[in-house]
Amino acid sequence: MFRSTVLICGGTGCTSSNSEKLITLMQAELVRLGLEKEVNVIKTGCFGLCALGPIVVVYPEGAFYSMVKEDDITEIVEEHLLKGRIVQRLLYSETVAEDTIKSLNQTSFYAKQKRVALRNCGVIDPEKIDEYIAVDGYAALGKALTELTPQQVIDTVKASGLRGRGGGGFPTGLKWSFAAANQADQKYVACNADEGDPGAFMDRSVLEGDPHAVLEAMAIAGYAIGANKGYIYVRAEYPIAVYRLNIAIAQAREYGLLGKNIFETGFDFDVEIRLGAGAFVCGEETALLNSIEGKRGEPRNRPPFPAVKGLYGKPTVLNNVETYANIPQIILNGAEWFAAMGTEKSKGTKVFALGGKINNTGLVEVPMGTTLREIVEEIGGGIPDGKKFKAAQTGGPSGGCIPPEHMDIEIDYDNLISIGSMMGSGGLIVMDEDSCMVDIAKFFLEFTVDESCGKCTPCRVGTKRLHEILERITAGQGELEDLDKLEALCYYIKENALCGLGQTAPNPVLSTLKYFRDEYEAHVVNKKCPAGVCKSLLSYFIIAEKCKGCTLCARVCPVGAISGTVKEPHVIDLNKCIKCGACIEKCKFGAIIKK
């Protein structure tokens, strides 16, 4: 048995900052010191604290090393693993205590988290089925097949109050009961892993860190509705997730946990992967089903809903990755356990991908009903450089912006909708005072214009027109009546678009118009961008009193727009200035401003 275990994060975040190399180096160092039989090195999934990657954790001490570089590996091996001296300088600062180390659960990032969907991410080796089994993996499938009837499984999921984590928030148990009630010679279970919201990566992390949980849950869903075939639709841009899923499927088949006659109960179930080419609309359920069938990824009319007529015209249950990741725990621990977490109408936990202007960029999982303030200020560690919070964007291109006055709102499906945003898949982008809300709305519209499939006119043409109006406003050519036009067009699109993508595309515009109308008006009436983002509305000036005449700005200006003599205040020629900001970056005296 190994006396020590080294976990190195192999999620996409840490992999992109070279964690693979750390693993190779670590193994080589262990061999050099003859410790390879005593210390086990494991590549895990995401720990969540991506801002501090690459992350290396050593057990049994529980030492959490952050931002580890290649040069640090020898020190960790020689000091910690050979001599038992924890390398203090590499520890995540919050875990450092006088003469010991604090457990991760005591750090502000982890203390308020409750990991259900992410429970095995960063704990087990996702490429070894035995490790998943060690943490009760496939026990839920065993329990469902041998102790529960399909109806009891559905009742348990229903009673748990679990709602779809992909964005819509439809009760999962209800969806299953519809599909179960429809008689057909063939039914399907599908998993939506076409995560497309900018900034959201919880599904990827679950697939990378705990792929078996999704397979197990799909098999349970298959048993519940009477399906023996499953499809996972995952985007091809997630190579690590696809790779580990393939390994997981092969291992599960080898163990007989997928395939024929599982646990000798006569239940057959198998799963196939379908790779998506990265179209946002394919995350929409009916477009996704089309895409699995090899057709163009365009939405179908609903009804009929997939539970009635889904994949290949057969009853189909389609759930999101995070939804599935909750299922085995619900079956094992019971509906009451799950329903005890969260708010009245939204049970359990939700994973959020924290991004934007926040210190602890990464993945957090909190009980429903946690306030936005707790997530941003406590778990997220606040906003860098002491800047002020301006808004949080939830739900990606389908969601809206939450202003500071709603920071104490308890986050759940219904509360977010009531303030004009939505849960979406759980992207949470934080913006500070330097963000222009009109520009943010324009950014999301640009995304939906690109991603609109073109099948229905309100979305195809409407989002394009919305984007044009926003372009005009940010270019300083907007008029007051544009704001009314925007609003009217938004409501038109919401009411008439065919699928969820179009119906929610105007949300970023509507919510910023509602909460930040003064910024729109500043752009239109005063022709100014208060946050200093929209280039056309900005001019750069040098404050003569502060300028020391060091000439640095004149030298970095790429277009020679700055002139002046040494030790005398310089001036910017506004006609030549291209507003690149190079001068502001270089000025040591804070003498250059934009307004």
Added chain:
Amino acid sequence: MKSLAELKAIKEKTQAAVGMRQDNEDKIRILVGMATCGIAAGARPVLAALVEEVEKRNLHNVSVSQTGCIGVCQYEPVIEVVAPNEEKVTYVKVTAEKAVRIINDHIVNGNVVTEYTIGSVAK
């Protein structure tokens, strides 16, 4: 795999290794002094014996880890047993055989092996 029993067997085989990674404040911790003095005096076989014994007896609530120099180098190899809500016990001049007995008497049966403790040796 054909049955739940087989699933359970795999779980039992692997859960000790995974269990090490879960923070659990109720764990009994055995610390082995592994600075230069400890290693020179033979702490490595002691550590190996402890780890082996813990595994053999399937003790899920015990973690064996290294620590630096405990400060009484003349008594190395030194190990400390830290159980929740109990006073720390320091054993000195430990050998692999003594380590096995410490696990058996102290960790499993709750009887401190007084003759190996620092108190009885220092007298």
